[in-house]
Amino acid sequence: MSLEPALSRNHAEYFVINKASSNARKALFDNHQYISQAYIEFDIRRIKSLKVSDLVAFYVPQHARSYLIVINDIEQSKQGGLNVSGYFVDDMQQHMALELTLEGRSVAGRLQTTNGEYLFRSHAQYGWIAAQYEGKKQYFKYPDRLSSPIDVIAKK
Numbered sequence: 001m002s003l004e005p006a007l008s009r010n011h012a013e014y015f016v017i018n019k020a021s022s023n024a025r026k027a028l029f030d031n032h033q034y035i036s037q038a039y040i041e042f043d044i045r046r047i048k049s050l051k052v053s054d055l056v057a058f059y060v061p062q063h064a065r066s067y068l069i070v071i072n073d074i075e076q077s078k079q080g081g082l083n084v085s086g087y088f089v090d091d092m093q094q095h096m097a098l099e100l101t102l103e104g105r106s107v108a109g110r111l112q113t114t115n116g117e118y119l120f121r122s123h124a125q126y127g128w129i130a131a132q133y134e135g136k137k138q139y140f141k142y143p144d145r146l147s148s149p150i151d152v153i154a155k156k
Contacts, residue, residue, distance in 0.1 A: 014055040014068060018042045024126035037128035038062055042107045044125055047100070050074060050084060058098060058111060060118060060129065067113065069098045079103065 021041035038061035050056065050071055057066040069086040072094065076082060081103040087094045100109035107122040110132070120129040 014057050015046050015050070016043065016057045016059070016066070017047050017050075018059050018120075018127075020059060020061045021126065024128070037130045040120065040122075040127055040129050042122050042125050042127060044102070044105055044107070047084070047102050047107065048082065050082075055089060056086065060111065060113070062118070062129070062131065063113075063115065067097070067111070077103075084109075 018040045021039050024039035024041050040059065040061065052071055052074055054071045056069050056071060058069055059066045068089040070089050071084060071086040073085045074082060081101060084098070084100040084102070085096055086098045088097050091097070095112075097112050098109065100107060105124045107120070107127060109120055111118045111120070111129075117132040118129050119132055121127050
């Protein structure tokens with residue numbers, strides 16, 4: 001089912017705050033690769049303009065779908081950053097589903113879905129999203145075989 005027809009039936013206005021991005025992979029650490037992450041691009045300007053009760057679409061590439069989230073709290077930090085939280089539009093209990101922090105031009109946070117928890121982080125607009133168990137792994141791939149140490153004989 002496509003997202004647009006469902007939204008037009010409800011006559012709801014929503015904001016897209018992230019999308020899948022092939023440019024993100026190129027922009028993040030040309031010489032290193034993240035493990036099993038999907039790469040996304042955040043709309044920093046749109047995130048900065050969010051207000052309580054706004055409806056946002058948060059895209060999860062691993063599911064190839066967007067989740068509709070109602071923003072229910074926005075806090076301004078002393079350093080000028082934003083802490084945004086929200087719940088799924090169809091959740092009557094209003095359990096916290098999205099926690100997003102914007103510091104400068106970097107975004108970080110988590111999204112809790114029925115299929116699992118996802119961690120995300122960006123450097124400027126380009127970032128990654130991973131299932132929580134993947135996000136706790138080391139982010140960089142290391143060579144399979146490390147060079148053996150040089151034997152050093154110390155003089156007494």
